[in-house]
Amino acid sequence: MPTLEHNALVEMFREHPELAPHWLATLFHVEVPPHASVEVVESSLDQLIPVEFRADLVLELRNANGALVLAIVIEVQRDMDPDKKFSWPTYVTVVRAKKRCGTVVLVIAPDAGVAVWAAENIDLGLGRGNVEPLVLGPAVVPEITDPAEAEKEAELAVLSAVAHGNGPNGLTVVQAALVALGRLDQEHAMVYFQVIWSGLREPMRRALEALVMERQIEDEERFPFVRELTDRVKLACIREGELKGMREGKLEGKRDALLRLLARAGIALSESERARVQACTDMATLDRWIDNVLGATTAIEVLS
Structure with a gap:
């Protein structure tokens, strides 16, 4: 069953489909066809692909004349799933056959191991054809440590925090992402914060909690998720105190x-x-x- 984190990343592209071609060009250095619009069209696949084959999202790029120039299949992958090596080629061939345009699979894989697995070339048989997914993982997503840069591309800052939040510069990367969330509406900020928090391991969570308790992030109106984290820390301290009292x-x-x-x-x-x-x-x-x-x-x- 898809998790909140999975759905949040899918919704990121549903609400901002222009991110996909932008990142293909800037992060993968792929020559994306000139286009005037990007639209979400996953519903059009309902009659094309059997129920066991359902992509997370499909985007269409159209030029100024309305002609299709590229289709992008978006897949969020948090774990290794051998079945995907069979379904991803299906997405490409079916969408390409129906829409009569080039089609690529863009996999969002925050985990480094999953990203390496997802990027493997998929041989369609006897080496006579292949599908090579483009994978947006830690090796491609930059470490964004500058808050000003994070504010310019909040969604990329979120992916950066998820991909690099547990690394050597993890706390700085997470801090930059939290600043970026401050320019979003409260609902999106809270959801993206949960995505980041869920990806952090225990040491980095404790470091972030300590940062909040030291009041280095003070504006709770601008950063509503900080209030939730502060309450979480206080509750943990109360529970720790109760346990300590019981032991004593x-x-x-x-x-x-x-x-x-x-x-x-x-x-x-x-x-x-x-x-x-x-x-x-x-x-x-x-x-x-x-x-x-x-x-x-x-x-x-x-x-x-």
Whole structure:
């Protein structure tokens, strides 16, 4: 089932179809045919491709006279799926046959491993024909660390944060993307933030949380998603405090139980031995000392 992150990336191209030919030209250095318009036309494939073959999106590029000059099949791929090596050639041949124009597959693959897999040449048989998808992955998507550059191309900044957010410059890349989100409406900013957040691994999430809590990003009106992240951090701190309090309570209970058992056994503790008991924060050690009281006659035997 498609995830929110998958759907959000598809919607990025649905709402801004001009991104596809723009990135083909600027990132892949492909010579895109001159065109006057780019339109989403995936619904026209309903009668062309069997139900098991459904592309995420299909775009049509038309020239000033309305003639089709190129079709782009958009596929968002977050995992390796062997079936795609059979469906992608189907998309190309069916769309090309119907529309009588050149057709390419553009795969959006934020994960480096998935991107390498997706970019493999697909041999159609006996080396007599092939389909080679264009893959927008970490090797192609630039690391955007300049907030001003990110604001110019917010969607590319989002892809940059997803592709490079866990890398050496990850925090800087994510910060630039968050600045770019500040110029979008609240709904899109929140969705894109969730896409970025979902792609971050635990160390980078903690770093981003620390950044927010240090108030380096302060304008919650401009950055509505920061409020959500701040609340998330506060809740985590509360839970951590509750767990710490529960653990401390259990430790204190075991220390008290040990001291009562020692008193009942008539075993006296020196000041240093009592301090050692009070300073112990290891549950297993306290349990062992409690067990040692039975049959012991000295504190040394208990605290061994």
